[in-house]
Amino acid sequence: MQAANPIGEAQLVLADFGEAILSGERVERRLAAILAADVAGYSRLMGLDEEGTLAALKGHRRAVVDLKIAEHRGRIVKTTGDGMLVEFASIVDGVRCAVDVQRQMAERNGSIPPERRIEFRIGLNVGDIIIDDKDIYGDGVNIAARLEALADPGGICVSRIVRDEVRDKLHFSFEDMGEHQVKNIARPVPIHRVRFDKPGNEVSAAALTTTRSARPSQQKPSIVVLPFANMSGDAEQAYFSEGITEDIITNLSHFHSFFVISRSTSFTYKGSGVNVGKVGRELGVRYVLEGSVRQAANRVRISAQLIEAATGHHLWAERYDRELADVFALQDEIARSIAAAIEPGIIAAEIQQARKEPGELDAWDRTIRAHWHICRFTCEHLAETRRLSTEAILLDRANSTAYAALAFARHFEALFGWGDGPTESHNRLGEAARKAIAADDRNPTAHTALAIFELFSGRHEEARLCLRRALKDNPNSEFARGYLGVTYAFAGDYDAALQHLDEAIRLSPRGLLVVIWHLCKG
Structure with missing residues (x-):
């Protein structure tokens, strides 16, 4: 399959527009909702099984994607291998379509091994678009593509204008992802993740959308793999x-x-x-x-x-x-x-950034600093972790990472007999872990924290289930893998314990708890 040449395509588009201007032809514009989607890990899937991947993608398109687009009155503008661009007259229809697609895809992927799953990333925006023959262009389209690039596999990202337009019309929550710079767009674009996995979540949309400035340290960091x-x-x-x-x-x-x-x-x-x-x-x-x-x-x-x-x-x-x-x-x-x-x-690096920046700290800064303190393993540092995590939660009630940091601080205080004493600290660990999961049930660290609570409560099977869930969400979690080894050791299954402890060490040979994994191996 020949890769698209974005430079060449851009030159052709500019040439078409230039010809239209010289000929006096009027460029057609309109306001529209734009959905951009692609398949996460597409090249890897093609490398594993090209024919099978193409057949599966066509099957998903035929049984789910195209049907939902038609049902919600969308128009497929173009497809590009694993991606597509769709136009909707109503952003409410666009968001409903995206959520329906992702929910049905999650069901279809349930029985498929994780490495074989076809998972879409979806971005949605509302903006002015330029109509040119069978294609559309403009800032509205560029932003939708950027939103898709930031979405998780199986997830949906929207611009703030989309969030503001639909949040009183649809029963979904939104998580603030901060402001991001978009190529050829002068001002940073506020971005939100759609929380559709738990409709009717008791956490309000207002609590999930705390305002952040465009200062880089005040949003989760982003990375590109070239x-x-x-x-x-x-x-x-x-x-x-x-x-x-x-x-x-x-x-x-x-x-x-x-x-x-x-x-x-x-x-x-x-x-x-x-x-x-x-x-x-x-x-x-x-x-x-x-x-x-x-x-x-x-x-x-x-x-x-x-x-x-x-x-x-x-x-x-x-x-x-x-x-x-x-x-x-x-x-x-x-x-x-x-x-x-x-x-x-x-x-x-984020910890260093947060430590250098003067002025008032936001929820993300406090969460990062809390992690820095938890790594020091002293009574004073763990107390500081609790303080910073609590402040972060007050600023953002949906901050699952802060709840998880609070849970781990309570765990280490219980182990060392610090803070409020072993029993009270252990109970507070369970409370914080459950709140971390309530804020984001796809956070593997939250499930690991609850597993630790179950493990030290003597419920080995419950701990294993929590850790299996954590590893389902993130197979690369050193903490979940290591604690699964510890859980098997507590239960007397030493062969399984060694297998998982070795895997944790291999995943992160310089990790925070690698000494514990080695000690558990004896």
């Missing part, structure tokens, strides 16, 4: 570097600590000389991951580095040398290792 360079000297090996990139994007998407730009956007930089600072400005991202792949005989070397876009500072770098046996298993192993290693690097 296509890894194929250094093998053989164009036929490009599939491997593309597959690695795809897998990293998919694996990073499981983490709740940052937003990941979609493949469809990141791959527009393939094959071009990339200036990291320029990429950061164009996409509004704070971090860039780049790397290279070199194959020789039966070995492969993969290098990766995490860079702060604004400064060019290298935050993390690693090299992986492996034997090239099972290609796809190797891709998965490397991608998971890189994803697990990147999160601590970004969190550490």
Whole structure:
């Protein structure tokens, strides 16, 4: 399948408009709701099974997507391989369509292994569009595409104008994702995630949409994974570097600590000389991951580095040398290792940013600082974690990450006998963990916190169920994997315990709790 050339397409569009202007032809404009969608991890899926992926995508289109678009009076403007652009006269219809599609896709994916699932990312915006033959253009379309790039697999992102228009008409909640810079748009765009997994959530929309400024430290950080360079000297090996990139994007998407730009956007930089600072400005991202792949005989070397876009500072770098046996298993192993290693690097950088910034702290700053203090393992630092987490929650009642930090602080206080004493701290751990899940039941750290409460309450099976749920949401969670090993050890299944503890160590050999995993192994 030949990749689209965005530069060439843009030149053709400009030429068409120029011809229209010279001929005196009037450019047609109208206000519309725009939906942009693509498939998360599409290249990886094609690498695993090209025919099966194409057949499955066509089946989903036929049985769900196209039917829902027609049902909600939408018009498919164009399709681009795994993506599509849809126009609606009503944004209410557009949001309903997006939610219906994602709900039905979640049901259809229920019996499919995670690595084989086709999951859409969807972005929705309302804006002025330019009509040109069978296509549409304009800022409204550009913003919709940017929103799609920020959406989680199976998720929906909307602009603030969409949120404001539909929140009194539809029974969905919205989570504030802060303001993001969009290429060729002068002002940052406020973005919201649609919370449709729990209709009628007791948390109000107002509580979920706390106002944040455009200051970078006051929103969750975002990252783009640039296509890894194929250094093998053989164009036929490009599939491997593309597959690695795809897998990293998919694996990073499981983490709740940052937003990941979609493949469809990141791959527009393939094959071009990339200036990291320029990429950061164009996409509004704070971090860039780049790397290279070199194959020789039966070995492969993969290098990766995490860079702060604004400064060019290298935050993390690693090299992986492996034997090239099972290609796809190797891709998965490397991608998971890189994803697990990147999160601590970004969190550490965010902590430094939050510590440097003067003035009043917002909910995200307080949450990040709370994580910094929890890593110090002293009575005073854990008390500071509780204070900062509580303040963050007061500013944002839907801050699942802050509730989880509070839960972990209570856990360590219970272990060491600090704070309010072991029994009270343990009970408070359970309370905070449940609130973290109520705020976001797809937060794996929240489910891990509840598992710890169940484990130390003597309910091993309940703890295992919580940890399995955490690993379903994020298979790369060192904490969930390690505590699953601890749970099996408590239950007397030492073979299973060693298996999961070894996996936790492999995922994050320099992780926060790696000493505990080694101690548990004996």
